[in-house]
Amino acid sequence: MSEQQDPSAAGGGAADRSAAGKSHGQVGIVLVSHSKEVADSVARLAVGLAAGQDSAPVEGAGGGPDGGMGTSAELISAAAHNVDSGAGVAVLVDLGSAVLTVKVLLAEGDELPENTRLVDAPLVEGAIAAVVASAGGADLDDVAAAAEEAYHFRKV
Amino acid sequence: MTDLTDELDADAVFRWLTAAAAAVEREADQLTELDSAIGDADHGTNLQRGFASVVTALGKEPPSAPGAVLILAGRQLVSTVGGASGPLYGTLLRRTGKALGDAERVTGDQLAEALRIGVDAVAQLGGAALGDKTMLDALYPGVEALSAGGPDPYGAARTAADEGALATVPMRARKGRASYLGERSVGHKDPGATSSALLFTALAGAVADE
Numbered sequence: 001m002s003e004q005q006d007p008s009a010a011g012g013g014a015a016d017r018s019a020a021g022k023s024h025g026q027v028g029i030v031l032v033s034h035s036k037e038v039a040d041s042v043a044r045l046a047v048g049l050a051a052g053q054d055s056a057p058v059e060g061a062g063g064g065p066d067g068g069m070g071t072s073a074e075l076i077s078a079a080a081h082n083v084d085s086g087a088g089v090a091v092l093v094d095l096g097s098a099v100l101t102v103k104v105l106l107a108e109g110d111e112l113p114e115n116t117r118l119v120d121a122p123l124v125e126g127a128i129a130a131v132v133a134s135a136g137g138a139d140l141d142d143v144a145a146a147a148e149e150a151y152h153f154r155k156v
Numbered sequence: 157m158t159d160l161t162d163e164l165d166a167d168a169v170f171r172w173l174t175a176a177a178a179a180v181e182r183e184a185d186q187l188t189e190l191d192s193a194i195g196d197a198d199h200g201t202n203l204q205r206g207f208a209s210v211v212t213a214l215g216k217e218p219p220s221a222p223g224a225v226l227i228l229a230g231r232q233l234v235s236t237v238g239g240a241s242g243p244l245y246g247t248l249l250r251r252t253g254k255a256l257g258d259a260e261r262v263t264g265d266q267l268a269e270a271l272r273i274g275v276d277a278v279a280q281l282g283g284a285a286l287g288d289k290t291m292l293d294a295l296y297p298g299v300e301a302l303s304a305g306g307p308d309p310y311g312a313a314r315t316a317a318d319e320g321a322l323a324t325v326p327m328r329a330r331k332g333r334a335s336y337l338g339e340r341s342v343g344h345k346d347p348g349a350t351s352s353a354l355l356f357t358a359l360a361g362a363v364a365d366e
Contacts, residue, residue, distance in 0.1 A: 064238030066205065070198070071242070073235045096333060100243035100281060104234050107247075 027134040027143045028083025029058045031127050032076055032093040032102060034069045036062035042124055046131040056134035057083040058127070071097040073104075077111045088115035088140030092126050092147060115140060121147035158363040160264030160305050168362060169222040170214055173229050175358035177207035183354060190347040194334040198239055199347040206237035206245070222262050223270075226253030240332060241348060244278050244291060251277040264310075264363075268303040275299050282331060289327035289334065289341065294320040294352035302356075310360040317356035321349040 029046075033039040039062025047055045061079040064070020080089045089112070093099050102118045105111040117140060119126065126147035133146035180187070180203045188200030210229045219225050230250030233242050252274030256262050262270075275295045284290045298317030302309050322345065329341035332348075 065236050066238060068238075069196075070202070070238030072238060073242075097238070097240040097242065100240050101234065103281060104243040104247055108231075108234075108250075 025085050025087045026056045027087045027130075027138065027140050028080070028085060028089040029056060029127065029130050029134060029143070030076065030079045030083060030089060030091045031058065031060045031062075031123065032071065032091060032098045033060070033062040033123065034064070034071060034094055034096070034098060036060070036067075038062055038094070038123075042127050045124070046127040049128050050131045050135050054135050056131050057085065058131055059083050071101045073101050073111070076102060076105060080112045080116055084113040084116075086115075088117065088143075089113055090117055090119045090130050090134075090140060090143050090147060092119050092121050092123055092130065094123050117144055119144045119147045122150050125150035125153060157308050158264070158310060159307060160268065160302075160309050162363075163261040163263055164222055164267060164363065165261050166218065166220050166222050166225050169225040170218060172359050172362035173207070173214065173225070174211055175361050176355050177211045179354040179358050180204055180207045180351065183350075187347050187351055190345055190350055193344045194329060194337055194341045195347060196239075196333055199241060199351065202237045202239040202241055203245075203351055206233045206242060209233075209236040221256070221258050221260050222267075223253040223256030223258060226250065226256065229253075240282075241291075241351070244282060244348070247281050248274045248278050248295070250274075264302070265305075268299065268309075272299050272303065284331040287327060288330040289324045289346045289349070290329075290331050291346075291348035291352040293324045293327070293346065294318075294349040294356070296320070298353070298356040310356075310363050314353075314356045314360040317353040321345060321353040324349045 031039045031042050039060030043058045043060040046058060059079040059082050061075040065072045083089055091102050093102055106118060129150045130143050130147040133143045184200035184204045188197055191197050191199035210232045213228060213232045219228055226249045230246040230253060234246035252270045255270035255273040279292055284292055286292055286296055294317040297320035298313045301316035302313035306312060324346035326342060328339060329335045334341045
């Protein structure tokens, strides 16, 4: 599921939205969760909370190869290619197999777009920070840094 | 009896992985049951799906070198398992396969050495060490026994991996979901170590058929 609030892409399919992302050269963001619902909802949440600005290409890659709970290398790879516009892709994950699968895909060398990075960040807060940063035109280093900083937003 | 100077070809490795798939199929319920005690109750079904797809992929286009068979199998596991065991076993087979290179026949010594590289890669990927109650607690003793050679290195590796898996019972999990249980993980056999031991059982069976 791709989330892109650029008005020029309104009503377009995922491919159109990706194309809109490409024209901006924004950092793409992939959210990997064991649950498809979590991945897609966090993508919507992050875009929703970044409202008021142009958004960034975000796509959830949730659930396993059989559609149940788990991690799917193919969904991750497809999502990364969908959000890639050449400016890099930040991948945020929940835990366990999500972390390990992305690490293995990065090590394989040919499964993910060039300049894809596993970002060490909390999934929900990190996704929001990453979308805001990417929407503001930040490069991959800055998007990753914004997401990682989310670990330090104390709540009490 | 097969010793480490005997050579293995792609077909022997194919037989090994086919035997592993059969063992996983046979033990799937037990693996899932172990995993329901300290994990998320999907280890058996995940590995069953993964190894079944390995056998299908290898049957379609059987590579001619042992290394290539393992690399293809590893890729299949990464893309079809869906749990942490996918990237972990995928890395084990892929790195072992890469270490074997393109040779059409490899000796047992070369396989043992390559397996050690694969197991080290698993340790690095998961950030685990011996004694953390993981796959490594069966894989390392298995590789150790295989490398030691002797008249029946494959049988010795099978025994060592089995014993290693059994030795995880009193351990406290320090990696993965089971680590959230803390002391409550003690008293349960680790599912990953159990399935790892199956790999050595399958290997011993496959070389015995030679």
